[in-house]
Amino acid sequence: MDIRIENLCKRFGNTHALDQVNLSLQSGELVALLGPSGSGKTTLLRSIAGLEFPDSGRILFNGNDALHLTVQQRRIGFVFQHYALFAHMNVLDNVAFGLRCKPRRERMSRAAMREHAQALLDTVQLSELGQRYPHQLSGGQRQRVALARAMAIDPTLLLLDEPFGALDAKVRGELRAWLRRIHDETGYTTLFVTHDQEEAIELADRIVVFNQGHIEQVGTPDEVYDQPCNAFVFDFLGRGNRIHGEFSADGFIPRGTELRLPARHAAGEGHILVRPHDYSLADAGQGLNGRVRSRRRIGGRITLELDVEHQPEVIELDLPYDLGPSAPQNGEHIGVVPTRYHVLD
Amino acid sequence: MPQSTDTQPLRVPRPPTSDPPWVRRGLIALAVLFLASFVLLPLVLVFAEALRHGLGAFVDALVEPDALAAIRLTLLVAAIAIPANLVFGVAAAWAIAKFQFPGKQILITLIDLPFSVSPVVAGLIYLLMFGAQGWLGPWLDEHDIQIVFAVPGIVLATIFVTFPFIARELIPLMAEQGSDDEQAALSLGASGWRTFIAVTLPNIRWALLYGVLLCTARAMGEFGAVSILSGHIRGLTNTLPLHVEILYNEYNFAAAFAVASLLALLALVTLGLKSALEWRLDSERGAAGRRE
Numbered sequence: 001m002d003i004r005i006e007n008l009c010k011r012f013g014n015t016h017a018l019d020q021v022n023l024s025l026q027s028g029e030l031v032a033l034l035g036p037s038g039s040g041k042t043t044l045l046r047s048i049a050g051l052e053f054p055d056s057g058r059i060l061f062n063g064n065d066a067l068h069l070t071v072q073q074r075r076i077g078f079v080f081q082h083y084a085l086f087a088h089m090n091v092l093d094n095v096a097f098g099l100r101c102k103p104r105r106e107r108m109s110r111a112a113m114r115e116h117a118q119a120l121l122d123t124v125q126l127s128e129l130g131q132r133y134p135h136q137l138s139g140g141q142r143q144r145v146a147l148a149r150a151m152a153i154d155p156t157l158l159l160l161d162e163p164f165g166a167l168d169a170k171v172r173g174e175l176r177a178w179l180r181r182i183h184d185e186t187g188y189t190t191l192f193v194t195h196d197q198e199e200a201i202e203l204a205d206r207i208v209v210f211n212q213g214h215i216e217q218v219g220t221p222d223e224v225y226d227q228p229c230n231a232f233v234f235d236f237l238g239r240g241n242r243i244h245g246e247f248s249a250d251g252f253i254p255r256g257t258e259l260r261l262p263a264r265h266a267a268g269e270g271h272i273l274v275r276p277h278d279y280s281l282a283d284a285g286q287g288l289n290g291r292v293r294s295r296r297r298i299g300g301r302i303t304l305e306l307d308v309e310h311q312p313e314v315i316e317l318d319l320p321y322d323l324g325p326s327a328p329q330n331g332e333h334i335g336v337v338p339t340r341y342h343v344l345d
Numbered sequence: 346m347p348q349s350t351d352t353q354p355l356r357v358p359r360p361p362t363s364d365p366p367w368v369r370r371g372l373i374a375l376a377v378l379f380l381a382s383f384v385l386l387p388l389v390l391v392f393a394e395a396l397r398h399g400l401g402a403f404v405d406a407l408v409e410p411d412a413l414a415a416i417r418l419t420l421l422v423a424a425i426a427i428p429a430n431l432v433f434g435v436a437a438a439w440a441i442a443k444f445q446f447p448g449k450q451i452l453i454t455l456i457d458l459p460f461s462v463s464p465v466v467a468g469l470i471y472l473l474m475f476g477a478q479g480w481l482g483p484w485l486d487e488h489d490i491q492i493v494f495a496v497p498g499i500v501l502a503t504i505f506v507t508f509p510f511i512a513r514e515l516i517p518l519m520a521e522q523g524s525d526d527e528q529a530a531l532s533l534g535a536s537g538w539r540t541f542i543a544v545t546l547p548n549i550r551w552a553l554l555y556g557v558l559l560c561t562a563r564a565m566g567e568f569g570a571v572s573i574l575s576g577h578i579r580g581l582t583n584t585l586p587l588h589v590e591i592l593y594n595e596y597n598f599a600a601a602f603a604v605a606s607l608l609a610l611l612a613l614v615t616l617g618l619k620s621a622l623e624w625r626l627d628s629e630r631g632a633a634g635r636r637e
Contacts, residue, residue: 049532050532051528051531051532071528071531071532072531072532072534072535072536074532075534076532077532078528078529078532080525080528080529082525084525084526084528084529085529086526086529086530086543086544086547087547087548088547088548097530097533097535097543098533098534101530101533101534101535101536101539102534149529149533150532150533152533153533153534
């Protein structure tokens, strides 16, 4: 189902939880709503589900106004952050709950319901656990039951609120890959909320970067990472530093260097934004002059922290691990040159 | 010379939260002694006195018409007061736990009022409202409605005294559970009523039962407020506790103790059920805790 959201506004007291939000989702997409906590992501999700009512604006499902529909009529699969499984029902009954709630003429027979619920459990790879109760399951298993339960009503749209927020890092990684697979198999239009940029980049077809109730940028993971439209998006999507210097007609001159980096910007003091992996190494005395303050190895990369002359921030720099012994040592003086950078205020 | 450390006895100071044995034993003995003399002994005495003149006298005291009438009235009052408080308690707890509204704190305080007001005062308030000299007295008289010194007055007094029990049990539990489960049920297509029956009620069932139990015990045992509103008409407006008082005042000790033993028995049964429910409730809370 196509979803279109037009000029959606919602205030709680003096804070704008949603401020003129415009967004459309194509059928079958997997979209991440990424932003810091308190930025209004969950409010948007709950507004779409019908659990919250916006002050103004429109929500259209396949072009039809959805705001006057009740939460039941919208038939949206909502997965809660803390799963909200029914503690007194076993897993199979939890999954079948939505089927039992259908109006009599649409309801299937008991046997068909069981079969359908069992099929969903198979899909989420919990075939054997139908008779267990929620408190007997691990966090990851509960999350999967919650998803199966939401899919049971053949939802028009799946909404997931911080689906992996309450899980430990390893389980989270496994579930991400699994969710992507489920999505590709079932094809439900899915919108999930997260504050973890890695999760969004790894999982989503498109990312919606959200901040203080409005959308900063919408794009594919590559687009928002490589071409952030402002400094907030740059900062939120990954690590990076500001290199301070001076803009002139010929480009950007980092403070205390002879470098001249092509850039379009009004002349004067300013900075460029650089990701840690967008530098090349130069001999000492060339480019930015830095002294290695610390050196760590994280998986397949070496991360250096540099004290750079005339720069207020410690600059982070990633190097490939296979540099081996030739990689700079602690205390060594090196030169670095930004190879890719963003001119954003 | 190097010394091996593990052969030397380790001098460990007493753990900070433990007390020397004599303090521990002393405290336990004090508690046991106190309970035995002030709770257990009277309880045993009640039964001993009740059976002093043999089982026959005991049964006679209970099947005597006035005693039977008192038992019937007590059960009737409980049968009206408890469902009323059940509805009120669930509604109030729901409102307080799941909605934000102005005056919420005042409502919570009001629910606690019967705990802090002496039941006698409660009785007097109803007397002031519905009595012959009260605000509504003349009007009630005109329409031939009898509240004070009749069953309706006793029911009102009992409801007043017992209404915090169920609400108080439910409010913290429902507040802790939040409304995610309800919202999940609604989003899965359940109606409001179905959500209440299939999701909310099962989530609170043990706390609800616990509240009903406490409410029942209090409803049947209430003396002060009921005493003022009943008028002590034998066979008509006497509840069990009032009947005990009357018998005692007539120096009919054997019968008084026999009826009292009935109330004591009720207390023991309540205590047993209460322990069982607490055990259930704890394991339920444990399960809820593991949910997070």
